[in-house]
Amino acid sequence: xxxxxxxxxxxxxxxxxxxxxxxxxxxxxxxxxxxxxxxxxxxxxxxxxxxxxxxxxxxxxxxxxxxxxxxxxxxxxxxxxxxxxxxxxxxxxxxxxxxxxxxxxxxxxxxxxxxxxxxxxxxxxxxxxxxxxxxxxxxxxxxxxxxxxxxxxxxxxxxxxxxxxxxxxxxxxxxxxxxxxxxxxxxxxxxxxxxxxxxxxxxxxxxxxxxxxxxxxxxxxxxxxxxxxxxxxxxxxxxxxxxxxxxxxxxxxxxxxxxxxxxxxxxxxxxxxxxxxxxxxxxxxxxxxxxxxxxxxxxxxxxxxxxxxxxxxxxxxxxxxxxxxxxxxxxxxxxxxxxxxxxxxxxxxxxxxxxxxxxxxxxxxxxxxxxxxxxxxxx
Amino acid sequence: xxxxxxxxxxxxxxxxxxxxxxxxxxxxxxxxxxxxxxxxxxxxxxxxxxxxxxxxxxxxxxxxxxxxxxxxxxxxxxxxxxxxxxxxxxxxxxxxxxxxxxxxxxxxxxxxxxxxxxxxxxxxxxxxxxxxxxxxxxxxxxxxxxxxxxxxxxxxxxxxxxxxxxxxxxxxxxxxxxxxxxxxxxxxxxxxxxxxxxxxxxxxxxxxxxxxxxxxxxxxxxxxxxxxxxxxxxxxxxxxxxxxxxxxxxxxxxxxxxxxxxxxxxxxxxxxxxxxxxxxxxxxxxxxxxxxxxxxxxxxxxxxxxxxxxxxxxxxxxxxxxxxxxxxxxxxxxxxxxxxxxxxxxxxxxxxxxxxxxxxxxxxxxxxxxxxxxxxxxxxxxxxxxxx
Numbered sequence: 001x002x003x004x005x006x007x008x009x010x011x012x013x014x015x016x017x018x019x020x021x022x023x024x025x026x027x028x029x030x031x032x033x034x035x036x037x038x039x040x041x042x043x044x045x046x047x048x049x050x051x052x053x054x055x056x057x058x059x060x061x062x063x064x065x066x067x068x069x070x071x072x073x074x075x076x077x078x079x080x081x082x083x084x085x086x087x088x089x090x091x092x093x094x095x096x097x098x099x100x101x102x103x104x105x106x107x108x109x110x111x112x113x114x115x116x117x118x119x120x121x122x123x124x125x126x127x128x129x130x131x132x133x134x135x136x137x138x139x140x141x142x143x144x145x146x147x148x149x150x151x152x153x154x155x156x157x158x159x160x161x162x163x164x165x166x167x168x169x170x171x172x173x174x175x176x177x178x179x180x181x182x183x184x185x186x187x188x189x190x191x192x193x194x195x196x197x198x199x200x201x202x203x204x205x206x207x208x209x210x211x212x213x214x215x216x217x218x219x220x221x222x223x224x225x226x227x228x229x230x231x232x233x234x235x236x237x238x239x240x241x242x243x244x245x246x247x248x249x250x251x252x253x254x255x256x257x258x259x260x261x262x263x264x265x266x267x268x269x270x271x272x273x274x275x276x277x278x279x280x281x282x283x284x285x286x287x288x289x290x291x292x293x294x295x296x297x298x299x300x301x302x303x304x305x306x307x308x309x310x311x312x313x314x315x316x317x318x319x320x321x322x323x324x325x326x327x328x329x330x331x332x333x334x335x336x337x338x339x340x341x342x343x344x345x346x347x348x349x350x351x352x353x354x355x356x357x358x359x360x361x362x363x364x365x366x367x368x369x370x371x372x373x374x375x376x377x378x379x
Numbered sequence: 380x381x382x383x384x385x386x387x388x389x390x391x392x393x394x395x396x397x398x399x400x401x402x403x404x405x406x407x408x409x410x411x412x413x414x415x416x417x418x419x420x421x422x423x424x425x426x427x428x429x430x431x432x433x434x435x436x437x438x439x440x441x442x443x444x445x446x447x448x449x450x451x452x453x454x455x456x457x458x459x460x461x462x463x464x465x466x467x468x469x470x471x472x473x474x475x476x477x478x479x480x481x482x483x484x485x486x487x488x489x490x491x492x493x494x495x496x497x498x499x500x501x502x503x504x505x506x507x508x509x510x511x512x513x514x515x516x517x518x519x520x521x522x523x524x525x526x527x528x529x530x531x532x533x534x535x536x537x538x539x540x541x542x543x544x545x546x547x548x549x550x551x552x553x554x555x556x557x558x559x560x561x562x563x564x565x566x567x568x569x570x571x572x573x574x575x576x577x578x579x580x581x582x583x584x585x586x587x588x589x590x591x592x593x594x595x596x597x598x599x600x601x602x603x604x605x606x607x608x609x610x611x612x613x614x615x616x617x618x619x620x621x622x623x624x625x626x627x628x629x630x631x632x633x634x635x636x637x638x639x640x641x642x643x644x645x646x647x648x649x650x651x652x653x654x655x656x657x658x659x660x661x662x663x664x665x666x667x668x669x670x671x672x673x674x675x676x677x678x679x680x681x682x683x684x685x686x687x688x689x690x691x692x693x694x695x696x697x698x699x700x701x702x703x704x705x706x707x708x709x710x711x712x713x714x715x716x717x718x719x720x721x722x723x724x725x726x727x728x729x730x731x732x733x734x735x736x737x738x739x740x741x742x743x744x745x746x747x748x749x750x751x752x753x754x755x756x757x758x759x760x761x762x763x764x765x766x767x
Contacts, residue, residue, distance in 0.1 A: 085460060
């Protein structure tokens with residue numbers, strides 16, 4: 001990389017349903033906290049934040065050009081603001097690129113979503129191929145169920161192993177003051193919860209949630225000046241798979257493997273399971289944590305269940321998406337959590353001695369596109 | 380600074396009202412194939428693909444996922460941008476940052492819009508703040524009528540001048556094989572067309588078009604080996620502004636345009652441009668209405684405040700004249716919204732290559748400015764040159 005890019009500061013709301021808040025309130029809260037903490041301002045002379053990159057989706061906001069919600073609250077008035085219309089991890093990815101290219105030195109990244117104000121199933125239906133799939137009434141959960149079936153039957157993954165993901169993540173959520181639904185569950189709690197779409201049960205899907213998170217990233221020299229605890233972006237990669245489910249091998253997260261390969265090769269990582277201290281990944285459903293672990297190269301094909309049983313590597317110490325993180329915000333929240341861990345500021349959920357982390361965001365049906373970013377503690 | 384960035388491939392569809400012969404993915408694919416052919420490359424030479432779309436317009440959620448095959452994104456990195464009307468400008472900026480970062484040697488950037496699928500006004504109606512502004516209705520007509528009336532009151536410009544600007548755009552569009560409306564118009568035709576919101580008439584507004592435009596960007600190393608003369612994107616600028624009509628819209632003086640002034644000031648300052656009318660040879664402006672060309676020219680400092688209509692009256696903005704503006708026929712002739720910002724950059728680059736065919740400007744063209752406009756009066760601006 002031409003220059004190193006580091007994270008200066010992070011902030012997030014507590015997640016949960018927030019009917020009393022306007023979309024702009026969510027953005028304002030996280031941005032204001034960052035400005036107070038860093039004492040940085042939106043400036044023109046290079047002494048503060050140079051530009052803003054936002055992340056949201058028009059459908060979820062019910063508002064065409066949804067970044068209008070963030071422009072004034074995130075310092076975009078008569079200044080630069082660009083919206084990434086993908087998962088929040090892509091917003092961080094783009095922010096780092098725009099600093100590497102030299103146009104900016106310091107960028108504010110902010111993602112928001114208020115899932116509770118819309119019926120997400122209708123939106124997901126609009127995310128499917130319009131002529132053949134949409135009319136079937138499919139949504140992302142019903143498609144994910146097909147993926148779960150194929151994955152579980154191909155490799156003998158058990159429904160108990162999937163339930164264990166939920167139990168672990170909700171338990172981890174107990175240590176995370178920002179988590180929406182921390183709780184202690186048993187296997188029977190999970191497997192006796194109502195079926196959404198066989199084999200996926202209510203407790204195995206990400207709950208509906210509202211919130212925002214934000215981050216300030218800067219070029220090395222400025223990051224060092226503005227924080228004693230910089231966290232460096234060491235590698236990044238993203239990748240698209242095909243859209244039509246019939247063209248895809250759903251049990252093989254092909255695009256995730258490619259995104260991870262790119263990120264690891266940039267970061268110089270050859271044995272991810274040994275060289276990475278913690279993983280924050282985007283599991284919208286229980287089985288996805290196992291499948292994405294394989295895609296991230298933490299274990300071989302079909303070994304996701306075994307990896308989780310072994311507990312070799314801390315995955316989602318934050319409680320993950322299953323503890324309640326909004327879509328779009330998800331990937332950037334993974335980054336915020338990874339940064340808190342690497343700074344040693346993760347409180348009760350701290351992974352002791354964490355020096356390196358990988359985070360993952362995904363979008364589209366059955367994880368069509370993935371973004372992987374490697375971070376390293378810089379102090 | 381990072382890598383320098385050039386345009387090495389340009390492709391666009393023949394834009395029109397309906398494309399019932401193709402779906403959105405096939406339409407995008409047409410532009411992508413043309414851009415690859417223009418650059419004499421294959422999709423294997425492309426390192427990353429950046430696409431834009433305003434999801435609610437076509438009613439697709441995560442439409443980038445849906446167009447993977449047509450856009451050539453399969454197993455490639457890339458992402459989707461959406462900043463409303465400026466999306467086309469933004470997606471070029473995003474591609475620029477990707478190549479400038481040094482992580483990618485080439486980037487394919489794509490803008491598209493298929494307005495025959497869904498009436499775009501249904502999406503535009505959700506563009507305003509829901510509690511205070513949305514009840515007023517939305518769409519561009521009211522905004523441009525306010526702007527037109529104000530401009531007439533303050534400067535002495537008359538309806539004839541806006542009509543003349545529209546006639547010039549129509550004359551330009553007839554020379555552009557890709558343009559949507561290729562009309563033969565007179566000032567009288569424009570002035571007798573139906574009133575939308577007085578003084579704005581039907582022919583003053585951009586049409587609803589379907590179309591796609593793709594550019595291939597490359598770093599210096601690849602640009603020097605390019606098949607066509609590389610056109611350098613020397614610098615760019617994005618300026619957005621807050622949304623409320625009440626807070627920033629109709630009440631303040633020069634209500635909706637200050638983003639153009641801010642962007643132009645920043646861009647000119649960084650690039651040593653003190654006399655834009657002399658130093659910039661071609662202008663591809665995003666003017667959704669022929670009324671917009673006057674204030675746009677003034678906010679780009681092409682002339683003094685209140686003087687733009689006089690330049691139009693003298694027809695100085697024609698292809699053959701000293702300040703050629705929108706030789707492509709502009710957005711009033713062709714408006715596949717998301718693609719329009721990319722088309723502005725593409726047309727400016729064609730002019731600098733000297734490959735604009737019948738619409739090639741007469742003067743020697745070495746520098747150009749392309750703008751995108753949209754959102755709540757947001758601006759993205761690109762400064763192009765045929766020299767490194």
